[in-house]
Amino acid sequence: MELKNEQRLPVSRQKAWEALNDPDVLAACIPGCESLERVDDHNYDATVNTKVGPVKARFTGRVTLENLQPPESYTLSFEGNSGQAGFARGSADVYLDEEPDGGCRVRYDVSATVGGKLAQLGSRLVKGAAEKNASEFFGNFTRHLGGEPEGAAEEAAAGSGQAAQAEGGGDSPRTGYWPWVAGGAVVVLVIIILLL
């Protein structure tokens, strides 16, 4: 499955990057997220309960980060399993672009595979479900940033979320910090995109 999409966020690129990288924020915004835990600088474990119509599956997975270019882009790969339902794996290139109005745009370009029973039974639904979940996540996330989904014009108020508090006051993050938070972001994107 190939999936390309983008989402406008009502905050600066820097803030979006940071917010996307706060595991607490993410866990709150990912539909069905049960846990999101750091293993090391480049690996994160996630557990997500997904639901597509009558199908409910609990995925556990690991995300690996590569090509980190904060706050502009990164690549991640992901493998997740749900015993009875099958597995999902793939990679995503994620870009954050600045917008002239001070907001930013997240673009994601995903190549993913769903395998096992999900592939056999649900091929007609996989892409639609992935898009739906991505949209739900960004809806939650945008609301979390204090905006309205679907192109709300207002910038998020400063300090409106934990993301802002985590910013650390400067452009240069602490050593080891960026990969960690970036990991959170990619976990989110891959989970929502790959894990139905």
Added chain:
Amino acid sequence: MATAETGIGKAAKRKEDRRFLTGEGRYTDDIDLPGQVYACFLRSPHAHARINRIDTGPAREAPGVVAVYTGDDLAADGVGGIPCGWQITDVDGQPMKEPAHPALAQGKVRYVGDQVAVVIAESYHQAKDAAERIDVDYDILDAVVSPAEALEEGRPQVHDEAPGNQCYVWELGDGDAVDDAFNRAAHVTRLDLVNQRLAPNAIEPRAAVASYSRGEDQYTLYTTSQNPHVTRLLMSAFVLNLPEHKVRVVAPDVGGGFGSKIFHYAEEAVLTWASRKVGRPIKWTAERVESFMSDAHGRDHVTHAELAMDDSGKFLGMRVNTKANLGAYLSTFAPSVPTILYGTLLAGQYTTPAIHCRVTGVFTNTAPVDAYRGAGRPEATYVVERLVSAAAREMGMDQAEIRRRNFIPRDAFPYQTPVALTYDVGDYDATLTEAMRMADVDGFEARRKEAQARGKYRGIGYSTYIEACGLAPSNIAGALGARAGLFEAGEVRLHPTGKVTVFTGSHSHGQGHETTFAQIVASRLGVPYEDVDVVHGDTDRIAFGMGTYGSRSLAVGGSAIMKALDKVIDKGRKIAAHMLEAAEQDIEYDDGTYRVAGTDKEISMGEIAFSAYVPHNYPLEQLEPGLDENAFYDPTNFTYPAGSHICEVEVDPDTGKVEVVNFTAVDDFGNVINPMIVEGQVHGGLAQGIGQALLEQCIYDPDSGQLVTGTYMDYIMPRADDLPSFRVGTQNTPCTHNPLGVKGCGEAGTIGSPPAVIDAIIDALSPLGVRHLDMPATPVRVWQAIQDAQGSRAA
């Protein structure tokens, strides 16, 4: 007695239908043995992966679990891999690459559905629950599913032993003669064709029940097989190293096979082995999703083909290059299907003097591919008939005329083709003439115009096919790589009361053998049809058998019964001579009665049978008691059913939906024993052939190797409302080399019909500029072909 209703050539009602229609059929899953436990196979969700570790611990501790086994357990017991029954020799003289096919994966999985472990538990649901708790650590590898891609440089390698994923390159025919023909040609037609992969879809999924009796040291396997003796031989001799006489294989009622139940599958061997390990009978029944993943699939060819003609449309030469997908492992007969059963059929019904065929067998990360109804011959027919129809269109010739101009004439038999076969008999003009009459070809143009007025495009397509059936002369098969003989066994046992039990090594799983064979035996012995029962499918009851496939049951199995009948009648003659106090050479036999020539002294078969078992005054030095004869029959040639199929379709250009509005099949099956059963076989075959042409396709995701068509939500089966009411006829020339003069009818519909359907669609859409279409002609594909043709016209 050869009564009006049940004699040879009569449409006797099927004996077996009483139990099938009243729910009394006994299928493998109906068999429950005392103490039985249940197996669930854990299958690979990946198309290609290395197995680092399998943790079965949590599964072993799950409720109800009796045992969990992996490939390591099999290896520790010295269990062998699943063998292949046919060896193809490479064009270089080397044997084909034959990588190991472990019954449970060892080190690697190579397709989605590959068996990784088996869980045995008190209930099936417990086994399934526990299977979910097995933790397999996989390194996922890149996969390749298309045979053309698998041969390219740098693609994933399915087996280390087969570099470039090449199993073999096989050639047939005189390449120089073909080159010469093409050099002389006035016209050459070229086509690139895809014969898509099909799932077999027997209504009864595969199933097995295995048990071991410690007291007798005897294994029994009930399994959904088309050939239980072959399964026993392969499993005992090659997989489990068991003495063959200690293994009984029973194939009870089987709900359809279409080839997919010919093969010896890993589940059968694993269950049989494990039944001894756990000391209890074990049952396994595939779920439908397992069937889609793990039954051997059919077809999957990519072909470039060329036909050279002179300016009158006379065929000069044919050149065919095929890449055949064999899947991840070699199934029982897999290597033979795209070679011996394909290349040899490329002459079709025509006098094409020079033919060359090159086939590359390819490993991919997909389920094994093996024989599926028609097996090679539909693929060959599709190539030949698509070429011929395209050639006619290109040269502006009538479709019937180009065929008649090239038919092997009626007086040219026996006819030696340039691709190894010798056709014994046929009359191709006759079937075409009759098919055109039945199809009302003369009225087609009027029907086309009428359809046009309704906004529909109507087209007509032809297929004049031949098949080689009655598999097979053992000497020819052996020379071509078969590792087994292809004879058949039959036994006729008269009981003291004159009732008859017939034992056949053929296996009926929808073909109606219990009826057809009873008709033959009742007619020949002059006993009531109701007094004849046919037994099949049990290695303990039947001497031997090679099973049912390749439209062989009547031609080979029926002939074996005929040989046994001859022996019975000969023995009866000796008994009659004794009882009638006449010389044996003076005894005449006719329709169940022995008579002293020129007298009214006679005795019936029933009296003979009674006397055979009550030999009170027998001259025992010359006459043995009993009346029970066994015979083996090995054919001297293939049989060559042939026929003409004409298809008429209407296409809705707005939606791309194709409706088959008329379908006419006139076949030459040789002598017919039961015309109703023959017609039924043709109907079923046509449904499958039209299903392939319009609907069916197994699709693996090209990148991930996942099976996308894993349920009936996506795999399109033909249904009654997809099909017209068929017009079916026969124009028979009896087979010259078997005692019944029969040829076989089980596969003809599937072999002949696909090109007729596709060419009818191309004919319908030719006003819109459509020149080519691949199967299946689904609505979206047909609509797209119309858009593309219109687009390229506009451009």
Added chain:
Amino acid sequence: MHAFEYHRPKTLDEAAAVLARAEDASPVAGGQTLLQTLRQRLAEPSDLVDLRGIPDLYGITREGDSLRIGAMVRHNEVARSREVEQAIPALAGLAGGIGDAQVRNMGTLGGSIANNDPAADYPAGLLGLGATVHTSQRTIPADEFFVDMFETALEPGEIVRSVDFPIPQRASYIKFAQPASRFALVGVMVSQGAGGVRVAVTGAGPAVFRVPDMEQALALDFSADAIRDIRVPADELNDDIHGTPEYRAHLVTVLARRAVEAALNAG
């Protein structure tokens, strides 16, 4: 199938109580989607609440300009109902074309719309006829009921009671079946009535949707020609082995035209 507790309440209140109390309860109506999912072990509800024992959920009644159909009325009952056939023959036709005979004998109106499969027929029926859904708690217009793929406005524990269909002047539903599943590859319901013209499409997108351009054109001129050149954009439509987005977009126009013609012929 995993183990679950089975309940068969006799009233809606009782059903609601079980749904609220249980850890992860799932209501089951005809079970034509849910039971397959359970058999594939793709859901593990702790409890199943079988709605078949609740008499309030049955019945087909005509009330003035509207037809009320109970949530538990099975497809074949709708297909064969005289009331439906007389009031909204297009709806009877729609129900008669769902799945196969076995599915129609088990599947229900309420189950179908609560599931909101992107290729189901009933969502197009409700949206295309401007129906109103009555639940255990409130009344929801079809325009608000169907939210997204497999998503409706129903809250957890909320149960569909019945659906009111306004009786249109004319209507027709045309489905082009996905050849394997016989769900709608594309299905279009067109109606003209007191509420104006409605065009609803199922199968083509992630969820059922209306086509305002066609509705406006048909409001001015209810004829197939009026929408001949109106295309829905392909980029939002479903893509699978049975149809590209472009094919589905094309079919929406073809089927809408045919539906208009059929509605005119029927009316």
